[in-house]
Amino acid sequence: MKVVSLVGARPQFIKAFPVSRALADRHEEVLVHTGQHYSEAMxxxxxxxxxxxxPEYNLGVGSGTHGQQTGEMVTRFGELIEREEPDTIVVYxxxxxxxxxxLVTAKTDAPLAHVEAGLRSHNDAMPEETNRILTDHVSDLLFAPTERGVTNLETEGIENVHLTGDVMYDxxxxxxxxxxxxxxxxxxHDLTAGEYVLTTVHRAGNTDDRERLAAIMRAxxxxxxxxVLPIHPRTADCLDTYGLRxxxxxxxxxxxxxxxxxxxxxxxxxERVATDSGGVQKEAFFLDTPCVTLREETEWVETVDAGWNTLVGADEEAIEHxxxxxxxxxEKPELYGDGDAAERMVALLEETDG
Structure with a gap:
């Protein structure tokens, strides 16, 4: 089975690498990086x-408006798929x-598998929400990390949904x-475990709004x-622009x-983490680190319901508290499988290919 796996940002490589390892012994994988996010960390x-x-291919798309970026990716990835003729395409x-x-796969005969299907923040203003909904509705295999993801997809009338667990747990x-x-x-950095707070701030909704970013930083x-703040390039630029650095x-x-x-x-x-990253919320849960989320909503609602994650947005007083x-x-519930999600996904891909 020949699988083309498409990724565009560092967190997606982290999601993809357990699947790549599971594919490696039995199948051919062509790993494609769109170049959506490029940094020395990549x-x-x-x-x-x-x-x-x-990655075997880097499409080198780079930054731009959502429409420009997506359109350029469609063109370049479409040309690549015509050359490679994969049996299956996997997106994350x-x-x-x-x-x-x-969008490219929907116009081919190859089945599309969506890893991390069924997530919903119910915030239509988030570009990510649009991306995940549209992707789910054209996918042939939907790998949901949680029961809630399965329910979301069933509610929307989508079939071929599989509860696999979460590859990020793997x-x-x-x-x-x-x-x-x-x-x-x-x-x-002269840090002692259990005696510091880790924070990450990078979402445009926080960084591109001076008042929100200033309130978060004051808190x-x-x-x-x-x-401790590992600083994202976007955040650094905004702090410089606003005179807050x-x-x-x-x-x-x-x-x-x-x-x-x-x-x-x-x-x-x-000791705890304050973040606006979806992935970090979930990784914190995996690592038993309490999480304070600098957003008003989350796609990982199970972590909030379980009492391990608190939503505070950019409310300065709430963050401080x-x-x-x-x-x-x-007690922490088991929400995301048992660490074998990638193997389950590959088995389902094999069934489809067979």
Whole structure:
């Protein structure tokens, strides 16, 4: 079976690498990077960390408006698919790359498999919500990480839905042990496990709004313990534009973006995390790290319902409260499978191909 896997951003490579490892022994995989997000973090070292080959193709699309970016991806990926003639195409998550891959595949005879299907934030203003809904509705195989994802898809009348568990759980089980053995990031930044707050802020809804970003940074700066910020390039640019960079660097421990294993080690060692990232919310849950989410909604509602994640948006007072209150966590339910999601997905792809 020849599988083309399409990814466009670093988190998608993390989702894809367990599937790539499961495919490797029995099938041919062509890994394609759209170039939607390019950074030095997407260098050879990143792929060495994950123990996977670098992508066979990089479409080099780069940044642009949503329409420009998606349109260019459709053109370039469509040409590639005509050459490669895969048996199956796999897309991940909810980026513009995901939607472009779905649109191209819908016009071919190859079945489309969507990993992380069925997520819904119910915020139609989020581009990611549009991407995931449209992708789900043209997919032939839908791999839902949670029961709620299955229910969402059934409610929308979508068939061929499979509850597989979450590939990011597969990834984090592997990475947690490897990071503990190999990462020196805590020593490099003089951090003690359990005595710092980790934060990530990168969503355009927060960074592109000066008042929201300023409120978040003030609240983080008021925390009663050290706050570590691996700074996203977009966030750095916005802080510079708004004249906030100097103050933030005085109040927070601002460090460069981290590789996957170092970030997992930071998240595993944090007393709690404040983030606007969907993936980090879920990784925090996997690693038993309480989460404060800097958004008004989340696609990972199970973590909120379980009492391990709190939504605070950009409300300065609410953020301060959640960063400083004593945490009493309930027993953690098993929500995302048992770490074998990738193997289940490959077995389902084989059934379809057969």
């Amino acid at each position: 260098s050879e070292v990143f792929f060495e960390e994950l123990d996977i080959p670098t 998550g909810d980026t513009n790359s995901t939607l472009a891959g779905a 990834a984090i089980l592997w990475a947690r042990t490897r990071a503990a053995d190999h990462s020196t990031v805590l020593d490099e 983080l700066g008021a925390a009663d313990r050290e706050v 100097e103050t933030v660097e005085e109040q927070l421990t601002v460090i460069e973006p981290q590789g996957y294993l170092d970030f997992v080690r930071l998240l595993d060692g944090a 959640e960063l400083q209150r004593e945490i009493t966590l309930p």
